[in-house]
Amino acid sequence: MTYELYYWPGIQGRGEFVRLALEYAAAPYLDVARASGSEDAAVAAMMRFLEGRDTMYPPFAPPFLKAADLVIGQTANILLFLGTRHPIAPDDEAGRLWTHQLQLTVADFAAEIHDTHHPVASSLYYEEQKPEAQRRACDFRQNRLPKYLGYFERVLENNPGGDRHLTGKAVSYVDLSMFQLIAGLRYAFPRAMSRLEDRYPRLVALHDRIRELPPIAAYLSSERRLPFNQQDLFRHYEELDPQS
Amino acid sequence: MTYELYYWPGIQGRGEFVRLALEYAAAPYLDVARASGSEDAAVAAMMRFLEGRDTMYPPFAPPFLKAADLVIGQTANILLFLGTRHPIAPDDEAGRLWTHQLQLTVADFAAEIHDTHHPVASSLYYEEQKPEAQRRACDFRQNRLPKYLGYFERVLENNPGGDRHLTGKAVSYVDLSMFQLIAGLRYAFPRAMSRLEDRYPRLVALHDRIRELPPIAAYLSSERRLPFNQQDLFRHYEELDPQS
Numbered sequence: 001m002t003y004e005l006y007y008w009p010g011i012q013g014r015g016e017f018v019r020l021a022l023e024y025a026a027a028p029y030l031d032v033a034r035a036s037g038s039e040d041a042a043v044a045a046m047m048r049f050l051e052g053r054d055t056m057y058p059p060f061a062p063p064f065l066k067a068a069d070l071v072i073g074q075t076a077n078i079l080l081f082l083g084t085r086h087p088i089a090p091d092d093e094a095g096r097l098w099t100h101q102l103q104l105t106v107a108d109f110a111a112e113i114h115d116t117h118h119p120v121a122s123s124l125y126y127e128e129q130k131p132e133a134q135r136r137a138c139d140f141r142q143n144r145l146p147k148y149l150g151y152f153e154r155v156l157e158n159n160p161g162g163d164r165h166l167t168g169k170a171v172s173y174v175d176l177s178m179f180q181l182i183a184g185l186r187y188a189f190p191r192a193m194s195r196l197e198d199r200y201p202r203l204v205a206l207h208d209r210i211r212e213l214p215p216i217a218a219y220l221s222s223e224r225r226l227p228f229n230q231q232d233l234f235r236h237y238e239e240l241d242p243q244s
Numbered sequence: 245m246t247y248e249l250y251y252w253p254g255i256q257g258r259g260e261f262v263r264l265a266l267e268y269a270a271a272p273y274l275d276v277a278r279a280s281g282s283e284d285a286a287v288a289a290m291m292r293f294l295e296g297r298d299t300m301y302p303p304f305a306p307p308f309l310k311a312a313d314l315v316i317g318q319t320a321n322i323l324l325f326l327g328t329r330h331p332i333a334p335d336d337e338a339g340r341l342w343t344h345q346l347q348l349t350v351a352d353f354a355a356e357i358h359d360t361h362h363p364v365a366s367s368l369y370y371e372e373q374k375p376e377a378q379r380r381a382c383d384f385r386q387n388r389l390p391k392y393l394g395y396f397e398r399v400l401e402n403n404p405g406g407d408r409h410l411t412g413k414a415v416s417y418v419d420l421s422m423f424q425l426i427a428g429l430r431y432a433f434p435r436a437m438s439r440l441e442d443r444y445p446r447l448v449a450l451h452d453r454i455r456e457l458p459p460i461a462a463y464l465s466s467e468r469r470l471p472f473n474q475q476d477l478f479r480h481y482e483e484l485d486p487q488s
Contacts, residue, residue, distance in 0.1 A: 056402045059345070070338055073349075077341060094313075097314070105304045105318065115359070119363050119376065120363065120379045123383065129379075132363065132376045135376070139365035151302075151304050158296055158300045158301075160300060
């Protein structure tokens with residue numbers, strides 16, 4: 001069976017957490033937005049699901065994954081599902097719940113990262129909410145960013161399976177997502193990250209190890225990996241990442 | 245076994261989604277913040293978990309549930325777990341994933357409701373972010389609120405098990421959470437809701453039915469149900485809910 005991943009064309013976004021898991025698991029998948037002849041056709045196919053025309057179980061938003069008859073939405077839910085099909089998560093109940101719990105905290109972190117540049121409304125341009133973004137990004141850099149990074153550093157430190165993984169003794173989907181968060185934060189907030197990173201040596205080492213895993217390294221150097229860009233979840237604006 | 249629910253004292257917050265599920269399932273539980281001799285002691289007990297002193301698997305934030313040796317964080321993850329222990333969710337894989345997916349969309353909705361009064365930073369008072377809150381609440385009332393309500397109305401309409409439940413043919417935890425969202429939105433945005441509600445007859449009927457279920461009716465009239473209040477997730481500010 002070939003999975004079908006539905007997501008917006010042109011951005012990594014939340015779809016990237018799913019792509020990394022599929023790539024690491026070497027799972028056959030079609031990235032519908034990129035595989036179709038045109039981006040318009042891909043978006044139209046996606047909308048048919050969102051509007052409930054192609055499924056009785058419409059997702060609220062992309063990404064969603066079609067797996068045979070199942071249509072699964074919500075990034076963390078997709079990963080929970082993939083973790084039962086591929087060796088990318090612990091397979092005991094406690095381990096599965098804990099890994100999913102961490103992924104839900106990754107999702108919260110990602111939402112807060114997004115809201116640094118869109119604190120008023122996703123439907124407005126960044127340029128329409130710059131003063132609000134400056135205030136929100138300031139709180140993010142000073143409070144939320146170190147709080148989340150400190151939390152995940154501690155999770156690594158506490159992991160009974162060792163501090164090379166967030167959970168268990170092997171790479172799980174949440175390790176892959178953490179790689180993406182660190183890479184994205186370095187793109188969006190290079191100055192804040194360079195000031196902070198030394199405090200989180202385990203997270204930085206995790207990022208570096210994941211990047212070098214053969215299936216991930218191959219993916220990152222392929223055309224399938226889109227570059228970070230300014231329409232995406234992670235965005236770099238000088239004024240949101242000042243010198244100090 | 246008696247569950248232990250850890251959450252902030254004095255508010256319903258995200259803990260309420262868990263309380264409603266425990267109450268409906270008639271599951272024995274200790275609401276630690278309210279059962280302790282003092283609120284300070286309850287918060288101190290909670291902090292020991294959050295700081296990783298009482299568990300190797302520290303939650304990022306409350307609520308979390310202690311179930312024998314498990315400490316489970318993230319509201320939707322707690323409900324996913326409870327759904328495997330009590331008849332409050334479908335028990336086939338597809339049904340479990342769909343119910344969880346809906347709950348994760350409830351969580352996103354709740355986060356957006358919270359951010360209408362705290363668009364800049366949770367660490368600041370509302371009074372420190374009033375202009376930003378007015379802009380965000382305006383977008384919420386005009387765009388996000390009808391988008392979410394319209395989505396869930398359609399989910400009810402599409403449900404192969406009938407439009408009396410969001411999923412399957414029986415009450416699930418996501419029906420209970422939807423009751424809480426409608427009740428909270430009526431508290432926070434009475435004017436916007438009175439303008440909009442007619443468009444979502446199935447959601448309103450669901451709210452009314454859940455409220456009358458004997459275990460829920462008993463809970464709502466007990467002292468265990470805290471009133472909505474202005475330190476909580478749902479807050480009513482006149483200026484965020486204008487006449488039109």
